[in-house]
Structure formats: structure tokens, C-alpha cells
Amino acid sequence: MHSTLQFGRFNYPLTGEHARARVMGILNVTPDSFSDGGQHHSLEFAISHAEEMIRDGVDIIDVGGESSRPGADPLPLEQELQRVMPVLYALRDQGPAISVDTYKPQVMREAIIAGVDMINDINGFRAPGAIEAVRDSDCALCIMHMQKDPQQMQLAPQYGDVVAEVIAFLRERIETLTAAGIDPRRICVDPGFGFGKTLEHNYVLLRSTARIITELQMPLLAGLSRKSMVGGITGKPVEQRMAGSLGGALAAVAQGAAIVRVHDVAETVDALKVWQAGINR
Ligand code: 7PJ
Numbered sequence: 001m002h003s004t005l006q007f008g009r010f011n012y013p014l015t016g017e018h019a020r021a022r023v024m025g026i027l028n029v030t031p032d033s034f035s036d037g038g039q040h041h042s043l044e045f046a047i048s049h050a051e052e053m054i055r056d057g058v059d060i061i062d063v064g065g066e067s068s069r070p071g072a073d074p075l076p077l078e079q080e081l082q083r084v085m086p087v088l089y090a091l092r093d094q095g096p097a098i099s100v101d102t103y104k105p106q107v108m109r110e111a112i113i114a115g116v117d118m119i120n121d122i123n124g125f126r127a128p129g130a131i132e133a134v135r136d137s138d139c140a141l142c143i144m145h146m147q148k149d150p151q152q153m154q155l156a157p158q159y160g161d162v163v164a165e166v167i168a169f170l171r172e173r174i175e176t177l178t179a180a181g182i183d184p185r186r187i188c189v190d191p192g193f194g195f196g197k198t199l200e201h202n203y204v205l206l207r208s209t210a211r212i213i214t215e216l217q218m219p220l221l222a223g224l225s226r227k228s229m230v231g232g233i234t235g236k237p238v239e240q241r242m243a244g245s246l247g248g249a250l251a252a253v254a255q256g257a258a259i260v261r262v263h264d265v266a267e268t269v270d271a272l273k274v275w276q277a278g279i280n281r
Pocket of ligand 1: 026068069101120121122142144190192193221222223224225227261
């Protein structure tokens, strides 16, 4: 494992006494249904949500314009840029690191010009031109595993050995990125909870967090906040999954996850502080 993760303007220690899990807050920028449908309200709403996360102690804000919920339709490039770019420019000097959740190379290029610190790609930089778009920058790169695409992924996910297959996929992507000249200290990996996985696949992967980190020797990002895997255990609908999500985040961090991607920033920050204070290092 490298001793640090290069994260644009930031550099996160991964080993030693200053290492700690980072909290990534989810900022969805989608048109609001309660106004004229223009860009203005969604921008103001996104900024005030970001300000709340900053007060709550967020480390990284992950800005996403396209829903990648199971069955969701892709968003045209121009619309994604219109949603996301004003938010990136508004947030880039507010303190936290900024990430953009996109698989489109043109959005990656514009976001890097705007100064983002991470490109978070649910597609693992497989789109033609994605690697070239991010190569000559110092932003972090999150490589996520997804089986099929958001339209198809939850129809009938199948694996022989889910952990081995996710690791093999991530290893191939790491090798392709580093062969293109990308510094491995910029890379983190993500098993992609809910992206082409059954409940059982998701929990086999969560229980294998430490193994994935050890085999790949890369920092790991875990995103399970409010997902169906939390509902599958608790029986709770999406608006009642906060405590379950905290439990899942702690399970990942206890196995060495470097970053947790969450909706509930204040609660996650507190849970991690108390957990950190209460364990033997
Ligand atoms: C993830 C993501 C995730 C990373 C989404 C949702 C669906 N990016 N983007 N990992 N999930 N890296 O938040 O429910 O798990 S969108």
C-alpha cells in the first residue's frame, strides 16, 4: 500500500497515526420538481445542502448530475454539464475536497479544468477517452466495479466467485491506468455495492473489504448509504436506513476502508470519531 492517496489539492495519509477514514458526502444535482424546472433552484438547493455538509464536517463532496439508480436512463452530455459545472465552480474553494461522479470523458475534462480533486467513475474509466481525459492531472481516480450498466445491472446479477471477479476487474483497470502513465498513488478502488449484485453478493463483498485491500494494495471507497442492501437486512424503507447505513460504514472502515460515501454526514462523522477513539490501534 502506498503511504498516501494523492487527492488533487489534498494528500491523504493512509498509514501511520494521521491516517483516518474520510467522509464523502453525496450531493445530487437533479432538477427540482417543486419549481419551474429551471437551473436556478437546483443550484441554490445544491449549494445550501453542501454548506450543511461542510458544517457537519465533511471531507469530500461528491457532485453527481446523473442518477445511476437501477433502471435509470443516461443523461445527455450537455444536460450533465449544465447541472454539474456551476456547482463545481461554486464549491471548489469552500474547504472540502470536491469529487465529480461521472463516466463521461468530456465532463471529466471540464471538471478537471474547474479544479476537482477526484473523478469518481462508476464505469471504471472504460469509456473511450476517459483515461486520456484524466491522465495529465493530479486528481484522485475512483475505479468502481459494475456488472453491465444501470439499465441492465439488477436484472439477474451472476458470478462464479463474486469477490475474485471484482478483484480481477479492479486489478485489470489498475494495470490499464498505470500502463497509461497514471501514478498509482492517485487510484482508489470500490467494489460497487448495488451495481449488478444481489443482497448476498453485496454482503460477501462487504465482508471481503480487508481482503480486497490486501490483494490490490489500494485504498478502498465504500458506498452503501441507504442502498437496498441496508434495507435487505433491516427491512426498512429508504428514508429509515440511516442507522443501518452507519453500521455498514463502520463495518467497512473497521476492515480498512479509506473513504465512506454517505448521505448522512453529521451522523457518520460522529460515529467514526467515537469508533476511532474506542478501538486499539
Ligand atoms: C456509488 C457511486 C458507489 C461510488 C453511486 C447511490 C447510487 N460512486 N455512485 N460508489 N453509488 N464510487 O448512491 O445509491 O457505491 S450512485
